[in-house]
Amino acid sequence: MSQESPHFRQPLLRTPFHERARALSQIDRFIPWAGYTTVDVFSSAEQEYFSVRNASSLFDLTPMVKYRITGADALRFLNRLMTRDIGKLRPGRVAYTVWCDDAGMMIDDGTVFCTGENEYLVCTAERQLDWFAASAIGFDVRISEITEEIAALAVQGPTSYALLKGIGLAGIERLKPFEHGNFTMPGTDGAITLMVSRTGFTGDLGYELWMEPADATAVWDALMRRGSSRGVRPIGSQALNMVRIEAGFILPNMDFVSAAHTLRIGTERSPLELGLAWLVDFKKGHFTGRRALLAEQQRGPLRQLVGLDIEGTKPAHNALLYTERSGRREAGSVTSATWSPTCKRNLALAMVDAPYIATGSLLWAEIYLNRELVWERRMVRARVVERPFFAPARRRATPPAEF
Amino acid sequence: MSLRAANRYDAIIVGAGHNGLVNACYLARAGLKVLVLERNPFVGGAAVSRSLYEGFTYSNCSYVCSLLRTEIIRELELPQYGLQIIPYEGGCTMMRDGGHLAVYDNHDAMRREIARHSRRDAEAYDRYVRDMLRHCRFIKPLLLREPPDPTSFRPRDIHELMFLGKHFHGLGEARMYDTLRFWTMSCADMLEEYFESEIVRGHMAGSSIIGTALGPRSAGSAYVLLHHYMGSIDGAVGAWGFARGGMGAITQALAASLRASGGEIRLSAPVHQVLVRGNRATGVVLQDGEEIHAPVVVSNLDVKRTFLHTVAPEHLPPEFLDQVRRFKIRGSSGKLNIALDGLPSFPAIPAGSPSIRGDLHITDTIDMLERGYDDWKEGRWSRAPYVDMLIPTQIDPTMAPDGKHYMSVFVQYCPYELADGPWTDEKRKAFGKTVIDAIGAHSPDFRDLILHAEIRTPWDIENEVGLTEGNIFQGELTFDQLLFNRPVPGYAQYRAPVRGMYMSGSSTHPGGGVMGAPGANSAAAILRDLGRKP
Numbered sequence: 001m002s003q004e005s006p007h008f009r010q011p012l013l014r015t016p017f018h019e020r021a022r023a024l025s026q027i028d029r030f031i032p033w034a035g036y037t038t039v040d041v042f043s044s045a046e047q048e049y050f051s052v053r054n055a056s057s058l059f060d061l062t063p064m065v066k067y068r069i070t071g072a073d074a075l076r077f078l079n080r081l082m083t084r085d086i087g088k089l090r091p092g093r094v095a096y097t098v099w100c101d102d103a104g105m106m107i108d109d110g111t112v113f114c115t116g117e118n119e120y121l122v123c124t125a126e127r128q129l130d131w132f133a134a135s136a137i138g139f140d141v142r143i144s145e146i147t148e149e150i151a152a153l154a155v156q157g158p159t160s161y162a163l164l165k166g167i168g169l170a171g172i173e174r175l176k177p178f179e180h181g182n183f184t185m186p187g188t189d190g191a192i193t194l195m196v197s198r199t200g201f202t203g204d205l206g207y208e209l210w211m212e213p214a215d216a217t218a219v220w221d222a223l224m225r226r227g228s229s230r231g232v233r234p235i236g237s238q239a240l241n242m243v244r245i246e247a248g249f250i251l252p253n254m255d256f257v258s259a260a261h262t263l264r265i266g267t268e269r270s271p272l273e274l275g276l277a278w279l280v281d282f283k284k285g286h287f288t289g290r291r292a293l294l295a296e297q298q299r300g301p302l303r304q305l306v307g308l309d310i311e312g313t314k315p316a317h318n319a320l321l322y323t324e325r326s327g328r329r330e331a332g333s334v335t336s337a338t339w340s341p342t343c344k345r346n347l348a349l350a351m352v353d354a355p356y357i358a359t360g361s362l363l364w365a366e367i368y369l370n371r372e373l374v375w376e377r378r379m380v381r382a383r384v385v386e387r388p389f390f391a392p393a394r395r396r397a398t399p400p401a402e403f
Numbered sequence: 404m405s406l407r408a409a410n411r412y413d414a415i416i417v418g419a420g421h422n423g424l425v426n427a428c429y430l431a432r433a434g435l436k437v438l439v440l441e442r443n444p445f446v447g448g449a450a451v452s453r454s455l456y457e458g459f460t461y462s463n464c465s466y467v468c469s470l471l472r473t474e475i476i477r478e479l480e481l482p483q484y485g486l487q488i489i490p491y492e493g494g495c496t497m498m499r500d501g502g503h504l505a506v507y508d509n510h511d512a513m514r515r516e517i518a519r520h521s522r523r524d525a526e527a528y529d530r531y532v533r534d535m536l537r538h539c540r541f542i543k544p545l546l547l548r549e550p551p552d553p554t555s556f557r558p559r560d561i562h563e564l565m566f567l568g569k570h571f572h573g574l575g576e577a578r579m580y581d582t583l584r585f586w587t588m589s590c591a592d593m594l595e596e597y598f599e600s601e602i603v604r605g606h607m608a609g610s611s612i613i614g615t616a617l618g619p620r621s622a623g624s625a626y627v628l629l630h631h632y633m634g635s636i637d638g639a640v641g642a643w644g645f646a647r648g649g650m651g652a653i654t655q656a657l658a659a660s661l662r663a664s665g666g667e668i669r670l671s672a673p674v675h676q677v678l679v680r681g682n683r684a685t686g687v688v689l690q691d692g693e694e695i696h697a698p699v700v701v702s703n704l705d706v707k708r709t710f711l712h713t714v715a716p717e718h719l720p721p722e723f724l725d726q727v728r729r730f731k732i733r734g735s736s737g738k739l740n741i742a743l744d745g746l747p748s749f750p751a752i753p754a755g756s757p758s759i760r761g762d763l764h765i766t767d768t769i770d771m772l773e774r775g776y777d778d779w780k781e782g783r784w785s786r787a788p789y790v791d792m793l794i795p796t797q798i799d800p801t802m803a804p805d806g807k808h809y810m811s812v813f814v815q816y817c818p819y820e821l822a823d824g825p826w827t828d829e830k831r832k833a834f835g836k837t838v839i840d841a842i843g844a845h846s847p848d849f850r851d852l853i854l855h856a857e858i859r860t861p862w863d864i865e866n867e868v869g870l871t872e873g874n875i876f877q878g879e880l881t882f883d884q885l886l887f888n889r890p891v892p893g894y895a896q897y898r899a900p901v902r903g904m905y906m907s908g909s910s911t912h913p914g915g916g917v918m919g920a921p922g923a924n925s926a927a928a929i930l931r932d933l934g935r936k937p
């Protein structure tokens with residue numbers, strides 16, 4: 001892919017899948033994501049959404065920021081950095097985790113791949129070199145950003161296993177959730193080796209493929225060819241956003257702002273507030289933010305991210321929440337919202353003040369309806385419900401089903 | 404109307420710098436009959452546009468705008484009187500080895516630009532910007548407030564002290580430490596907490612020395628950097644822009660706004676002395692002997708010029724005079740305004756890069772800045788000077804004929820007094836040559852394009868604008884001269900020791916730059932004393 005235009009003229013990079021994506025983009029909707037230009041919508045977010053829940057979808061993950069972490073102290077370093085016990089992570093496994101500042105406030109979340117003894121790959125939503133390097137003082141550890149060296153593609157949906165098997169990834173049936181391994185597939189000039197992990201951001205059966213940028217188009221083409229008769233299609237960020245809300249996953253700058261970026265006091269969020277207490281291991285020994293998180297746990301959080309089921313069909317984007325219909329007392333606000341075509345529910349994630357976080361609590365959401373440019377304000381019921389909103393059993397089955 | 408009545412006003416403002424004009428505008432809008440007296444045949448002080456060469460307009464002193472408070476622009480309706488501030492993108496430091504570091508608005512372009520020098524610095528830049536914005540958020544609410552007197556027990560002072568205390572406390576423990584450290588540390592130490600690359604540090608350090616007799620390694624220089632960061636354009640904090648038509652557009656708009664609300668301005672009317680009777684200001688006497696009377700006299704001049712030259716010493720407490728005498732107001736900056744026959748080329752800047760439309764620099768390390776400062780301490784201009792150089796005519800079509808360009812070159816460091824005796828024409832030329840040669844080293848065709856150059860040393864600036872020693876901020880912006888210590892302890896509330904007399908220049912809180920806040924705050928103090936609603 002030609003990248004000759006200087007960065008001041010074309011600040012966004014193109015991923016190795018860009019040409020393929022551009023060719024399939026019907027409506028030219030690209031958005032910047034972590035320094036790359038990526039597809040927001042190929043043709044229609046709803047159609048793309050159903051490829052995730054009904055067949056297979058391809059989502060270009062290349063912009064995920066990737067670090068290789070090695071050195072004699074790699075494990076010690078990661079264990080001090082992350083809230084989970086990385087010591088329990090064996091080679092071939094992946095863990096979802098978060099990391100915090102000293103005040104126990106979220107810097108970012110991401111996945112850690114253990115690729116060998118004291119060898120890890122960390123995938124993050126935002127760039128972390130500054131924080132990782134500051135956290136590495138005193139450790140014998142090497143941190144290198146390898147974002148541009150690895151092309152990544154998420155293959156997600158009920159037929160994703162069949163699709164991967166179909167392109168010749170022998171042994172893929174044995175890969176369990178949160179495992180990764182190297183697999184080969186036939187290419188035009190010899191075999192292509194990929195790292196495949198059974199991970200994803202959709203809450204469905206799915207995989208993530210990590211490869212040399214040079215192999216990217218061959219892999220894409222093989223998937224599209226093999227899947228063409230079974231509804232495979234590339235998806236953009238909008239469709240992904242719908243499925244990730246159904247799966248109850250959070251996004252930085254949507255559901256929280258990294259403590260590395262907040263300007264105002266009190267806008268940073270702790271993993272306990274974000275409902276990620278299960279990722280915080282107080283028993284593993286010291287880690288950054290532990291003291292503050294322990295204190296918060298003892299005191300109880302002031303607010304928490306909860307799932308909401310909202311009356312009506314209009315997604316409650318950015319809605320303020322109230323304790324009563326009169327709208328006199330605020331109780332929080334919606335951070336992410338979508339209509340769920342699978343659950344037929346109007347879903348939202350919301351940051352809600354502590355008294356109202358219990359499942360079953362009734363709140364009121366203030367939404368605005370556009371009636372041909374005549375705007376109406378509505379107060380609608382918003383019930384606190386369990387997350388995830390959608391968790392099909394097929395996501396866990398090993399070997400997975402064909403569809 | 405009798406002659407006597409014509410020479411009587413509710414308030415006289417001495418000096419038509421932008422702060423004097425802002426002050427006058429607010430007083431006139433509150434219904435006072437005001438007169439502004441200006442020594443020069445034009446208004447503006449250090450915010451002027453003048454034509455010294457056929458077809459060209461120069462921003463002779465100040466040249467870029469960011470600090471001017473939006474509240475003032477709105478309240479005084481300056482856009483209606485022709486003011487337009489256009490933000491510019493970019494900037495660049497050209498390096499001695501032919502490399503460069505540019506500044507881009509686009510976050511990803513900026514990250515990739517810094518990453519050419521250091522990948523870690525590219526990310527640390529976000530933390531740096533975050534921290535600067537946090538400091539700005541702390542300072543911003545203090546700008547348009549009168550600083551409290553920490554020794555007084557007046558309800559208003561206690562209230563304001565509580566505001567300050569609460570505001571500070573609201574930062575939380577960690578940020579409280581950071582803020583205290585930041586206000587007192589050196590810019591070099593501060594930047595080393597973020598960046599590893601020499602060029603990134605060197606580039607960022609520039610704003611810490613502009614207009615100040617500090618080096619990048621002097622304590623207190625970090626704050627100066629913030630002082631240049633705390634402005635904003637249309638809500639974009641830290642953004643700088645051009646006033647369309649040059650910085651004089653600001654003071655022209657202020658003058659028009661003032662006249663529209665009934666204020667008067669007299670040009671070429673230098674004030675000789677403030678008239679005082681029984682510890683009360685009663686008016687002024689002009690250099691030609693004319694007396695003009697008013698119960699309120701406001702000085703837009705710097706604190707030294709005001710109290711050492713325009714008020715007779717018998718009216719002032721000796722300790723006060725002593726503190727005024729010791730007020731740090733050292734000249735350290737020069738200025739070149741250059742008419743160019745075309746756009747000079749800068750080989751270090753990549754073709755098509757918008758950075759050429761921003762501020763250009765040729766000092767690529769902190770050490771080089773510090774060496775420049777060493778020269779100043781020894782009483783000579785920097786042999787390798789720091790320049791803050793802009794070509795506004797790439798954006799503003801009003802300042803030069805089509806195809807030709809006006810270049811503004813701010814120069815640091817240049818002393819007010821030279822070790823080898825007073826400034827002469829030859830020395831001024833030699834200073835100009837040093838600067839032109841330094842720029843020429845980065846632009847092969849620059850010298851040949853020069854049609855005219857105005858060269859101003861601190862001595863010239865003092866003589867033409869009246870800024871003592873040519874100090875651009877009307878006094879150093881060091882912590883000992885900020886907030887309730889500006890200009891001197893005990894007199895930070897715009898009121899002079901003489902009743903009815905006020906200070907409204909940049910010597911007062913929150914300090915220099917074309918900000919307008921001292922003028923607005925002093926007007927509020929006057930109106931409070933008069934029991935009037937602003």
Ligand SMILES: Cc1cc2nc3c(=O)[nH]c(=O)nc-3n(C[C@H](O)[C@H](O)[C@H](O)COP(=O)(O)OP(=O)(O)OC[C@H]3O[C@@H](n4cnc5c(N)ncnc54)[C@H](O)[C@@H]3O)c2cc1C
Binds near residue numbers: 422703877917
């Ligand atoms: C070379 C230079 C470059 C600068 N660059 C910038 C910049 O790019 N951006 C920025 O924001 N700031 C810049 N500054 C700083 C800024 O211009 C000043 O801090 C600000 O303009 C000062 O305004 P003031 O109203 O407080 O005082 P002044 O502008 O100094 O006004 C004082 C006025 O009083 C008049 N006066 C003096 N004596 C008498 C008397 N006896 N009787 C009557 N009138 C008298 C003077 O003529 C003058 O008009 C620069 C300053 C200089 C000198």
